[in-house]
Amino acid sequence: MEKNxxxxxxxxxxxxxxxxxxxxxxxxxISKEVGIRKASIHYHFPSKDELVKALVKRYRERIVRACELIAQSDNSLNEQMMQFVALYQNGLDSNQICLCAMLAADFAVLPQAVQDEIRAFFQDAEAWLTTLLQNGDDAGLWVCRPSAQQEAKALIAMLQGAQLLARSSEDQTYTFEQVVYPILNAKFSSP
Incomplete structure (x- = not known):
């Protein structure tokens, strides 16, 4: 079935x-890639700002669903952490980084509605990760200092930074793994 x-x-x-x-x-x-006239794009998304707002909203909803599936799995908390990290690593094979990280670089020039969606993305990711980290801390698997929320912020920043650093290297996957996994293993492996 062809996508609409x-x-x-x-x-x-x-x-x-x-x-x-x-x-x-x-x-x-977009017109060239999709094989339609620009007017057809304007029919669906009257402005670039509306297109990007819809894009960020869809991306945020997909990541929220992916996190919910991770949380609902029977996987250990360590495995859930690795699955979350994989959400950031997966795009590197096609030279892509997190949509919201890419857009955050242009945050000041984006319209308010897009900024709001980007903020919501980071809030959702941070809230989900805070819960995972707090569960691990409560179970005695990890020690989150000064708090699970601060650890979540730091982890998201590290993952986004690792994507940017990896993007500029010849072997993106290797670079990402060299940045991320030693820190994860030191902080989040079972005591």
Missing amino acids: TATRILDVAQEMVRSRGYSAFSYAD
């Missing part, structure tokens, strides 16, 4: 933003 046009537009836009950034794509780029 709006979904195809969002898919192409997401790939472009995650690999190029906000300012480095246009409706003409």
Whole structure:
């Protein structure tokens, strides 16, 4: 079954933003990739700002669902942590980083509605990760200092930074793993 046009537009836009950034794509780029006229894109998304807002909202909802599935699994807390980390590592194979990290670089020039969606993304990720970390701390698996929330903020910052550093290296996966896994193993392996 062929995806509907709006979904195809969002898919192409997401790939472009995650690999190029906000300012480095246009409706003409999307039009060429999807094989439709620019007017067709405007029909679905009257402005680039509306397109990016819809894109961030969809991305945030997908990550929230992925985190919910991780939390509902029978996997150990350590395995759940690794699954969360994999959400950040997976895009590197296609030279893509977290959509919201990419857009955060252009945060000041984005419209308020897009900024709000980006903030919501980071709040959702932080809240989910805080719960995971607190569960591990409560179970005696990890020690979260000064708090699970601070650890969550630091971990998200590390993952986003590792993506950026990896993106500039010849072996992105290797670089990401060299940054992330020694820290994870030191902080979150069972005592």
